[in-house]
Amino acid sequence: MIWTDVSGFGSNSTYEHDFFLNNYDGKTYLSRAQGLNGIPTVIYWGSNLPRAYLDTRFGDPAEEVAYVIGCADGDAIQANTWYWSQIRTDKGDANTDKAKLFGQLGHRSPSWCYTTWCVIADQTEPIVGSWSNPWAISVPVDLWWTR
Amino acid sequence: MKKKKVFTLGLVLSFVFLGEVAPRLLIGSNIKTFQGEQRAFAASAWKEARYFFSGSAEPLFWTAIQIQDVKEKVDTDGQQCYEANVRAYTLFGLPWSSVLVTSCNGGSMIRQKWGLAPTLIGRFSDE
Numbered sequence: 001m002i003w004t005d006v007s008g009f010g011s012n013s014t015y016e017h018d019f020f021l022n023n024y025d026g027k028t029y030l031s032r033a034q035g036l037n038g039i040p041t042v043i044y045w046g047s048n049l050p051r052a053y054l055d056t057r058f059g060d061p062a063e064e065v066a067y068v069i070g071c072a073d074g075d076a077i078q079a080n081t082w083y084w085s086q087i088r089t090d091k092g093d094a095n096t097d098k099a100k101l102f103g104q105l106g107h108r109s110p111s112w113c114y115t116t117w118c119v120i121a122d123q124t125e126p127i128v129g130s131w132s133n134p135w136a137i138s139v140p141v142d143l144w145w146t147r
Numbered sequence: 148m149k150k151k152k153v154f155t156l157g158l159v160l161s162f163v164f165l166g167e168v169a170p171r172l173l174i175g176s177n178i179k180t181f182q183g184e185q186r187a188f189a190a191s192a193w194k195e196a197r198y199f200f201s202g203s204a205e206p207l208f209w210t211a212i213q214i215q216d217v218k219e220k221v222d223t224d225g226q227q228c229y230e231a232n233v234r235a236y237t238l239f240g241l242p243w244s245s246v247l248v249t250s251c252n253g254g255s256m257i258r259q260k261w262g263l264a265p266t267l268i269g270r271f272s273d274e
Contacts, residue, residue, distance in 0.1 A: 059206030061197055109268040117204040120268050124256040131254025
């Protein structure tokens with residue numbers, strides 16, 4: 001990921017790169033395993049985003065499965081700097097799947113807390129696809145996007 | 148003395164239980180009050196709002212989610228689109244938060260300044 005304009009981030013702001021797999025058919029390309037706290041059970045996750053965290057699925061309905069890495073310190077994101085995030089999981093029970101990608105701005109509450117539990121959503125927009133066509137990504141895929 | 152303590156504890160637990168359960172039973176989604184495409188959008192907006200209000204500790208605070216209204220709009224390239232005001236309620240049905248869900252211009256969800264959430268958990272645009 002690369003931002004050319006970071007003026008939208010404030011001192012308390014957060015960003016989540018919300019990737020969802022379609023589970024309306026009860027099957028997903030990646031494992032849906034998670035802990036009781038909703039944190040996905042993964043082989044590996046990592047990111048060079050400032051104060052990165054693996055997002056919980058706590059409270060999410062089961063039909064759309066989130067694989068999300070967030071940045072709890074949006075203010076520290078630098079313009080024109082490459083950022084990466086990676087989640088590696090076990091195989092799921094589908095050979096192909098549909099996915100959607102949203103971007104979410106939020107804030108920390110309380111502001112001194114940098115975990116997934118303290119990140120509150122304020123605004124969400126599709127990055128790939130649109131509201132009327134959200135499942136625009138066929139999985140597996142290599143995809144470049146600009147927003 | 149012991150009886151009084153048990154009674155008080157029971158009263159408090161019943162009070163909290165009612166506050167938690169009553170909104171879940173009494174505040175419906177409202178989806179069925181809309182017709183045709185408006186109903187389809189209301190269902191979609193309600194589901195997306197559930198994701199919006201989840202994925203943090205926030206689900207501990209809300210007890211019910213309801214579509215307040217659905218409006219037909221026209222987006223910048225002349226296409227018909229919809230906008231829904233979706234509200235979340237907390238204990239005893241008190242207002243918690245609201246999100247404006249729109250399919251216009253690609254779509255977005257934006258939290259509104261409504262309910263107790265802006266006071267209790269803040270709001271990005273207040274900075």
